[in-house]
Amino acid sequence: MIDNNQLLRFTTAGSVDDGKSTLIGRLLYDSKSIFEDQLESIENTSKQKGHEGVDLALFTDGLRDEREQGITIDVAYRYFTTPKRKFIIADTPGHIQYTRNMVTGASTANAAIILVDARHGVIEQTRRHAFIASLLQIPHIIVCINKMDLVDFSEEAYQNVISQFEDFSAKLLVKDVRFIPISALLGDNVVNRSENMAWYQGAPLLHTLETMHISSDLNKVDARFPVQTVLRPQREGYIDYRGYAGRVASGVFRAGDEITVLPSGFTSKIAFIDTYGGKVEEAFAPMSVSITLEDDIDISRGDMLVRSNNKTEVSQDVEVMLCWLNNQPAKDRAKYTIRHTSNDQKAMIKEVIYKIDINTLERNKDDKQLAMNDICKVKLRTTKPLCVDSYRDNRVTGSLILVDDATNETVAAGMIV
Template sequence: MDILRFATAGSVDDGKSTLIGRLLYDSKSTFTDRLEAVEDVSRRRGDEYTNLALLMDGLRAEREQGITIDVAYGYFATPKRKFILADTPGHAQYTRNMVTGASTADLAIVLVDATKGMVEQSRRHTFLLGLLGVPHLVVCVNKMDLVGYDQGVFDRIRAEFSAFTTRMATRDVTFVPISALHGDNVVSRSAEMPWYEGGSLLHHLENVHISSDRNMVDVRFPVQYVIRPQSSACPDYRGYAGQVAGGVLRPGDEVMHLPSGLTTRVAAIDGPDGPLDEATPPMSVVLRLADNLDVSRGDMICRPHNAPAVAQDIDAMVVWMSERALRPPARLLLKHTTRTVRAVVREMRYRLDVNTLRRDTSATELRCNEISRLELRVTQPLLCDPYSRNRLTGSFILIDEETNHTVGAGVIN
């Protein structure tokens, strides 16, 4: 079975944690003792229904305030597919946590409250998902029970959301009317909405096609670690560990090492359980090469006639995550794949308004949770691709040299 990674998104109190709790509960994917603990808390609090959001909200502050603060990860499986889910916060203050949870997602569930429609945070999260290149969106119009399961409300929100996404690069958008509290259209079809002709949310998650989303053409293997065991059993072993970021690698393939430009062949590929016949994204493996090249952390293995760009001037869209505003020129660390270099933010081309998608070319600073197109100059060349071509080699994070805090996340144009 393949694995689908998906994340939730949307404004605070739209019901993201409740939906994930309902999904786990109705698909019988939660442990009995965990469910009993949640039921006990709900009884003591006098809740009318079992608060399924508590299955995901594990922090004390989350339970006290009734909001999600940090990204909560969960794992479950059905006979058709395995799932890794990331329940992300909806509060504007924690937008950076949402970016973290959605950065590796194959699919995102965007919740919209049927009683409120699209709000600012709905637009911000949707735009960020498009910026992060999440290939599949499922828009769940939640709390349909509070509007009497009215088809007109669902159609109005669908039209508004569709109009917003037409200005973005999102390819696949599916709309599902649900009630996470009562389980309507979450795991099984609801009798309350006979006008809805689609499948349930779980049915869509089980059947959405994701195998063609990863780049299987451009071989990219950023070297993370050089393995040279000091053992008499294998004195000549030299392997290069890392995660396959693109393409397919097989023993005997001709490859090129960057930045040297020297070519060699793949002698063998080792996995956790022994030798492999091939390696594909996102597998973590160890490559052994036919020749002893000077390969170190931060280098790249690729095809001789299909290499990434070698660039020191980077044009990128950046989400700023620090409480301290960014004002060019600014010096930061930039971590790209397995390489960390110093960078200077040379110019801010424009700041983006996530509500209207207007470009403010007069902006001189970037505040927390804002998005801007920046020009950066790095001290050492990056081996990179446009983000639209490869999500791993086309993304980076920015780090404050003084505090070592991650202050920004960027995608290369």
């Protein structure tokens, strides 16, 4: 039964010391998802640090620097299963200099848990993480108002945070926002319902995660196949074989389909589709296959096969919502390597259209300098045409990254608009 359970990926975000790692530790601990030897190790470490009980945050803070500082630096992934569902958790950092890690952790999430300290309310990092979750089209946001024990489990404090968050989130494109008052340290409303907050009539966090509807983020309509490599095996029976290998990004391809190769525009038909286990009649996302065409066409890595009646946009000028991730500011008209599906080429930031003020969500069209954690809309110019869809329609063909050639660091992540 467990093997057939639906998988939910969720990320935790919030400001530093809001209790993200403690919350995940509480989820694992109370749902009996921790191995005995791991629990024993954490108990020993907790005693060495002078804690009376188990320091739940240690279940996710695995790096030495994190344990010494008591903060999360890297994205920590944890896996656990209940009788109703399987989960993958991405515990992301709260410090502002690690916002880029939050982008990484949230990029594949079905839901985002945003923690807010009941004493401090909605602050800048709360707004930043909520806005990033909105940009990444995460369909469900659960706002966990934590440390309710430090405000005497006050319903008024809970309602104040809800009011602050709703004033901000009204401008965001988020379909589903839920609020849960919790104490991760004591376990209130995490796995079990709280006896200290009888005024809260909703479900605890784990029940919410187990029953939340998960919609597939795969585009099943637009057929997109980025070519990763060309297969030319030189052995008996395969002398004339020419297969285009890759992973189906979206949609369905079938033998006999009329396809167009982009950006060249040449057309052909699919002769047959190969997999590791043999030929198949159809391939759909996210299968890895080799597609053979009826005609010999010059196709190489970075080209994209699409159905002829369902083409994508091909352009050298692409408008992108960009999250700048690097410590160094963007260089004026500097060239970067753009990585989009299997296509790597050079690109430059042609124009900064506007930057987003995280606190007000207003657009600043005057400030053109990109610094770390800035979120902005830019126009990119590429050396060769890109085959793109909007991120809203297709997460795979609608996302990209920029890489600095000198340092090989990923400097920005972008969502095509």
